[in-house]
Amino acid sequence: MNLPILTAVLLGLVLTPALADYHQQTDISKKISIGGGYQIMTINRKWLVASIEQKTNHGSWKTIWNYDTGFMATKVLPEKACYISIMNRTEMPSFDALPQLAAHIRNHQRSPTKEITFTLVKTIVRDLESYGPDTFSMCIGLTTYVAYEVHGPQFNLGSCIKLEVLQYLALTYCHNNNYV
Numbered sequence: 162m163n164l165p166i167l168t169a170v171l172l173g174l175v176l177t178p179a180l181a182d183y184h185q186q187t188d189i190s191k192k193i194s195i196g197g198g199y200q201i202m203t204i205n206r207k208w209l210v211a212s213i214e215q216k217t218n219h220g221s222w223k224t225i226w227n228y229d230t231g232f233m234a235t236k237v238l239p240e241k242a243c244y245i246s247i248m249n250r251t252e253m254p255s256f257d258a259l260p261q262l263a264a265h266i267r268n269h270q271r272s273p274t275k276e277i278t279f280t281l282v283k284t285i286v287r288d289l290e291s292y293g294p295d296t297f298s299m300c301i302g303l304t305t306y307v308a309y310e311v312h313g314p315q316f317n318l319g320s321c322i323k324l325e326v327l328q329y330l331a332l333t334y335c336h337n338n339n340y341v
């Protein structure tokens with residue numbers, strides 16, 4: 162083997178993993194049409210953050226799932242509110258399963274098979290930065306609530322808003338009448 166070829170081979174060995182790493186870090190973005198509007202899913206593999214945003218005529222919302230910090234945050238626009246909660250990893254899809262979820266979207270209306278219900282407590286979140294830059298820039302200036310997961314039948318949930326994420330998971334946020 163002469164020198165230029167050997168160099169090329171060695172360079173190939175060095176570059177291939179570097180390029181593979183680069184592609185793994187690239188954002189994936191997918192736009193999905195959903196009855197009268199659309200949802201956009203973005204996945205950042207480097208930061209282990211996924212976001213799903215819905216825009217329709219009746220309003221819009223965005224939810225950010227940070228698989229690194231273990232927190233999720235949801236902005237609901239007509240309400241100008243941001244709901245921050247712990248991500249329950251036994252109930253949430255795994256980070257690696259997210260592209261699959263988007264691929265399985267059907268054109269016909271389909272209701273999510275899973276639902277997580279939260280009760281909201283209005284709070285001033287002083288360390289908003291600690292939830293990551295995406296959540297910070299999404300929630301800054303909005304009314305922030307901490308959202309606590311609730312299980313079983315609830316009798317005093319008050320008014321709820323149900324967000325259907327990728328036809329897979331319903332996130333239901335309820336204003337607790339006891340705290341409003």
Ligand SMILES: *[C@@H]1O[C@H](CO)[C@@H](O)[C@H](O)[C@H]1NC(C)=O
Binds near residue numbers: 312
């Ligand atoms: C997380 O989900 C599991 C399964 O639904 C549930 O048993 C558990 O109570 C949840 N954790 C919290 C903190 O709500």
